[in-house]
Amino acid sequence: MSDKKFTPRVFSGIKPSGGLQLGNYLGAIKRFVQMQDEMETVYCVVDLHAITVWQDPKELANGTREVAAGYLAAGLDPTKSILFNQSQVAAHAELGWIFNCVARMGWMNRMTQFKDKAGANAEKVSLGLYAYPSLMAADILLYHATHVPVGEDQKQHVELTRDIAAKFNHDFKTDFFPMTEPIIDGPATRVMNLRDGTKKMSKSGESDMERVNMTDDADTIVKKFKKAKTDPEPLPDTLEGLKDRPEARNLVDIYAALNDSTPDAVIGEYAGAGWGRFKPALADLAVSKLAPIADEMARLMDDPTEIDKVLKNGADRARAIADPVLAQTYDIVGFLRS
Ligand code: TYM
Numbered sequence: 001m002s003d004k005k006f007t008p009r010v011f012s013g014i015k016p017s018g019g020l021q022l023g024n025y026l027g028a029i030k031r032f033v034q035m036q037d038e039m040e041t042v043y044c045v046v047d048l049h050a051i052t053v054w055q056d057p058k059e060l061a062n063g064t065r066e067v068a069a070g071y072l073a074a075g076l077d078p079t080k081s082i083l084f085n086q087s088q089v090a091a092h093a094e095l096g097w098i099f100n101c102v103a104r105m106g107w108m109n110r111m112t113q114f115k116d117k118a119g120a121n122a123e124k125v126s127l128g129l130y131a132y133p134s135l136m137a138a139d140i141l142l143y144h145a146t147h148v149p150v151g152e153d154q155k156q157h158v159e160l161t162r163d164i165a166a167k168f169n170h171d172f173k174t175d176f177f178p179m180t181e182p183i184i185d186g187p188a189t190r191v192m193n194l195r196d197g198t199k200k201m202s203k204s205g206e207s208d209m210e211r212v213n214m215t216d217d218a219d220t221i222v223k224k225f226k227k228a229k230t231d232p233e234p235l236p237d238t239l240e241g242l243k244d245r246p247e248a249r250n251l252v253d254i255y256a257a258l259n260d261s262t263p264d265a266v267i268g269e270y271a272g273a274g275w276g277r278f279k280p281a282l283a284d285l286a287v288s289k290l291a292p293i294a295d296e297m298a299r300l301m302d303d304p305t306e307i308d309k310v311l312k313n314g315a316d317r318a319r320a321i322a323d324p325v326l327a328q329t330y331d332i333v334g335f336l337r338s
Helices: 022-035 057-073 091-100 105-109 112-121 127-141 152-171 218-227 246-258 263-270 275-301 304-333
Strands: 009-014 040-045 082-085 147-149 181-183
Touching: 009 022, 009 057, 009 127, 022 040, 022 057, 022 147, 022 246, 022 275, 040 057, 040 304, 057 082, 057 275, 057 304, 082 304, 091 127, 091 304, 105 127, 112 127, 112 152, 127 152, 147 152, 152 181, 218 275, 246 263, 246 275, 263 275, 275 304
Parallel strands: 009 040, 009 147, 040 082, 147 181
Antiparallel strands: none
16 A cells, blocks of 8 residues: 555536435535635536436536536635536546546446446446446546545445556556545435435435425425425434434434534424424525525526636636646556657
8 A cells, every 4th residue: 555645635526417406415515615615625517427318408508507506606616616517628538438447347337326327227328327437436536636525325436436546556556546535424415305214315306395406495495394204203302213214314414414513413402392393493494594595596597608707717727637647647558648
């Protein structure tokens, strides 16, 4: 094992497919914003990943702007963080190809997200969907990122990134790529569906009532929490008491994450409370935190040229890091450059 030191640097990304939901905000964006004051941060709208499943070209560019608007509205400062869309930095696809030749089929076959997404349809999905984790490794390692904040569902992909880095380093007898750490912490690393607490909240779920979108207005947010599935019991006095109550646990976790608090503290405050008290408190809290972000997203979306300018500037800065890393990778691999 090498003891080479890498400068601490964060990389993370979000796909521009289908809009942003509360899980993206609490599990990712909110934490991205906090980290921009702790170390160098690079955040991406991963449009190359989005096209692993069909995207309407007319909607993709707007979806990309909307994710960028979500980052900015939540407090991401483009003078502190690098913010760009992936397809503007060609090195992602180029390093992704090299990693396709490093990663093993057996590793890809173990990816649970691929199995979930492909389902019974594995013969018909794109080759890109299968190779997706090696492009994700390229995203991360192109910046020699040491820290990757993500939700729980991305843990396996970040672990695969470490496997790819280790195999590359081993095969080419180098210590060029770092062993990246996934950063999965806080109460909202897996925000669950509001209608079924055993399923993850996602943008692709069938009913809009299952999720809170980052663009929802105050009335919609209130309605969704009011209708969220719960059980007949009041809140217990300890977190232990939420075991086997997935919907109740999810609402407590969401409250804690929105309030920068902990599930323990929320239970401390609401022990014995019925849903008639807890749900309106949660809805009020969510509206106070999310509605201003939705308003700001709408304002930003009215001025697409401004968003495009931020992304272009971010892409220029991203290339300044990524291109030399790719060039050195080419040298290590033995590609002739004239
Ligand atoms: P994506 O676009 O599906 O999700 C973006 C981020 O949001 C988190 N997330 C959640 N967190 C908590 N609860 C939920 N219900 C929830 N739903 C989504 C995800 O964990 C993620 O952090 N493969 C990635 C994008 C990607 C990437 C990368 C991430 C591409 N390259 C490099 C990190 C580093 C994805 O599909 O995320």
